[in-house]
Amino acid sequence: MAQFLLQRLTISLLVAVTVSIIGFSLLRLSGDLAAELAGEDATAEEIAQVAKSYGLDRPFHIQYLDWVGKALQGDLGRSLFTNEPVLELITTRLPVTVQLATYSLILALLVALPLGVLAAMKQNTWIDRLALSIAVFGQAIPSFWFALLMILFFGVILRWLPISGTDTWRHFIMPTITLSTFAMPQFMRLTRTGMLDVLESDFIRTARAKGLSPMIVLWKHALRNAVLPVVSLAAVAFGFLIGGSFIVESIFAVNGVGFLALESIIRQDFPVVQSIVVFISFVYIVLTLLSDLINAQLDPRIRLN
Numbered sequence: 676m677a678q679f680l681l682q683r684l685t686i687s688l689l690v691a692v693t694v695s696i697i698g699f700s701l702l703r704l705s706g707d708l709a710a711e712l713a714g715e716d717a718t719a720e721e722i723a724q725v726a727k728s729y730g731l732d733r734p735f736h737i738q739y740l741d742w743v744g745k746a747l748q749g750d751l752g753r754s755l756f757t758n759e760p761v762l763e764l765i766t767t768r769l770p771v772t773v774q775l776a777t778y779s780l781i782l783a784l785l786v787a788l789p790l791g792v793l794a795a796m797k798q799n800t801w802i803d804r805l806a807l808s809i810a811v812f813g814q815a816i817p818s819f820w821f822a823l824l825m826i827l828f829f830g831v832i833l834r835w836l837p838i839s840g841t842d843t844w845r846h847f848i849m850p851t852i853t854l855s856t857f858a859m860p861q862f863m864r865l866t867r868t869g870m871l872d873v874l875e876s877d878f879i880r881t882a883r884a885k886g887l888s889p890m891i892v893l894w895k896h897a898l899r900n901a902v903l904p905v906v907s908l909a910a911v912a913f914g915f916l917i918g919g920s921f922i923v924e925s926i927f928a929v930n931g932v933g934f935l936a937l938e939s940i941i942r943q944d945f946p947v948v949q950s951i952v953v954f955i956s957f958v959y960i961v962l963t964l965l966s967d968l969i970n971a972q973l974d975p976r977i978r979l980n
Contacts, residue, residue, distance in 0.1 A: 814860040
């Protein structure tokens with residue numbers, strides 16, 4: 676297990692360094708950052724002064740190393756719009772985004788896992804076709820359009836739910852349903868496929884031959900093995916829900932990291948945009964590492980690969 680952990684940590688570290696380089700490079704490769712900061716009517720002298728003030732006149736690798744050194748100390752720079760520390764802006768908004776992503780992941784799993792198991796148990800029946808139809812609907816419907824429909828129906832016409840803000844748990848209902856609708860089909864299809872493969876395996880036939888009850892065979896033997904790929908997907912999906920909440924947070928005015936990123940892009944607040952891109956990428960890396968470790972714990976054979 677120690678060798679497996681060391682291998683995965685090394686890979687994660689290399690990916691993190693690569694991501695940080697790419698994230699740092701994107702804004703600088705998109706154009707003259709000093710000219711953007713100076714404004715449209717700035718003279719060459721003013722642009723040069725801005726470049727010197729922000730260290731943009733130094734070699735690229737020096738800028739990168741300086742940025743990494745400060746980032747490791749918790750200094751991600753300051754917002755060009757509010758002059759607040761970028762780290763403070765992100766950590767202030769992060770709990771809301773994590774809360775929304777957690778609710779969405781839980782709801783997606785609560786719906787998808789039973790549907791996937793039922794679809795596998797009732798293969799080629801109307802239950803199976805209904806589950807697959809729900810998955811196709813969830814995958815195909817655009818999130819922004821579904822969100823607007825929910826606002827119109829539940830918020831405007833019926834007035835059952837608030838359409839913006841995060842003051843109470845009721846404010847999270849529509850954003851949670853919107854986000855989970857896109858994640859749910861992947862879990863459902865993966866659970867169904869995994870259950871079909873496991874139910875046809877030799878050890879399941881042996882368990883049935885021993886006279887074990889169908890529920891014990893299903894929940895103790897089949898589902899444990901079928902759920903392994905779902906664990907990996909759940910970690911990746913959680914990262915997607917955190918990073919992919921831009922549109923949902925903006926539609927429902929959820930004051931999270933996604934909404935902050937959208938605001939920063941509109942304002943051309945480069946330090947905030949850069950930090951959010953790298954931060955969300957790091958979230959993916961950490962969650963992927965955790966999913967590998969959990970899978971290795973559930974299935975020791977993975978450690979041998």
